[in-house]
Amino acid sequence: MRNPYEVLGVAPADTSAEIQSAYRKLAKKLHPDLNPGDKTAEEKFKEVAGAYDLLSDAEKRKRFDNGEIDASGTERPQHQYYRDFASSDQGHPYADMGGFGDFMDSDDAFAELLRRGQRGRANRRGQDMHYHLPIDFVESITGANKRLTLPDGSTLDVKIPPGMVDGQTLRLKGKGAPGAGKSGPGDALIEVEVLPDRRFTREGDDISLELPISLSEAVLGGRIRVPTPTGDVTMSVPKGSNTGTTLRLKGKGAPHRGGGHGDQFVKLKMVLPKASDPELEAFVSNWSKGKEFNPREDRMS
CATH class of the missing domain: 2.60.260.20 (Urease metallochaperone UreE, N-terminal domain)
Incomplete structure (x- = not known):
C-alpha cells in the first residue's frame, strides 16, 4: 500500500x-x-x-x-x-x-x-x-x-x-x-x-431559482410550470412582469429546525426567441410608445 x-x-x-x-x-x-x-x-x-x-x-x-x-x-x-x-x-x-x-x-x-x-x-x-x-x-x-x-x-x-x-x-x-x-x-x-445544482441556490432555509419566461408571458401574464425540490408546481405570472421580478412559493424551501419550511423565490428572466421574427420586428418598429420609453432614465440619473 x-x-x-x-x-x-x-x-x-x-x-x-x-x-x-x-x-x-x-x-x-x-x-x-x-x-x-x-x-x-x-x-x-x-x-x-x-x-x-x-x-x-x-x-x-x-x-x-x-x-x-x-x-x-x-x-x-x-x-x-x-x-x-x-x-x-x-x-x-x-x-x-x-x-x-x-x-x-x-x-x-x-x-x-x-x-x-x-x-x-x-x-x-x-x-x-x-x-x-x-x-x-x-x-x-x-x-x-x-x-x-x-x-x-x-x-x-x-x-x-x-x-x-x-x-x-x-x-x-x-x-x-x-x-x-x-x-x-x-x-x-x-x-x-x-453538490451544486444548476437550477437552485440556497440561503438559510430559503431557496432561489431563476426562471426564463417569454415576451408574451411577460406582457400578458399567464400560468407556468415551476420546478421545486419536491416536483413541479403551477404559478401565475402577473401581467407586465420584467426581468428581475421575483415571486414567492411559500413553504417550498428547506425544512426549519423547529418545524415548517422556508420559501422558494422565483426570479423571472424574459428571453426573446433566438431566431429573428419579422412579425415582432414590424410590431416594435411601429410601436411609438415603446420608442418613447427609456428604461435607463430612472436607473442612470
Whole structure:
C-alpha cells in the first residue's frame, strides 16, 4: 500500500484542514456514485479513502509518522513481535502482566498502574471511521436513502434527513471499527457534501431559482410550470412582469429546525426567441410608445 501522504498529494507537515481539503477534492472526483461502472476510479477512491481514514485520525497519524504502523494501519513487525511475546501464555514468566510479572507487588502503586493499563488495553472502544458522501441538492432538501461504498468494498446504508447542509456530519452509532474485549465498536462519521445544482441556490432555509419566461408571458401574464425540490408546481405570472421580478412559493424551501419550511423565490428572466421574427420586428418598429420609453432614465440619473 502506498504512503498515505502520497496518495492524497499532501506533505507530513500539512495541517488536518489541508489534508481534509485534499481528500474532498479527490473524493468528489473519484467517488463511485459519480463514476458508475468505472472500476479504475473505484479502486483509486478506495485507496484515497483508506489514506484519509489513517491521516484524519490524530492517533493513527502520529503512530504512522513514528513508524509504529504501516500505511494499512497494521502494526509493524517489530511491534507485533513484542506484543505477541508478552501476551504468550506458554509459561513465560511475564505472561500475566504484559512482560512485567517479576515486578508485581500487590501493595505497589506502580503495579496497580500497570494492572489498570492492562485492563484498559483489553477493553477498548473501537475507532471512529471517517467517510465522505456527496449528495444531490434536491436530496439535501427532501432527504434520501443512500448507499455508501467503503474502502474495503463493503457498503453502508445511510439515511439523509431533510434539510442537510454542505459540510454537515452524520454520526452512525456502532458502525465504526470493532472494539476490544467488552467495549463496543466506534461510530461512522459521514461528512456530507451537497453538490451544486444548476437550477437552485440556497440561503438559510430559503431557496432561489431563476426562471426564463417569454415576451408574451411577460406582457400578458399567464400560468407556468415551476420546478421545486419536491416536483413541479403551477404559478401565475402577473401581467407586465420584467426581468428581475421575483415571486414567492411559500413553504417550498428547506425544512426549519423547529418545524415548517422556508420559501422558494422565483426570479423571472424574459428571453426573446433566438431566431429573428419579422412579425415582432414590424410590431416594435411601429410601436411609438415603446420608442418613447427609456428604461435607463430612472436607473442612470
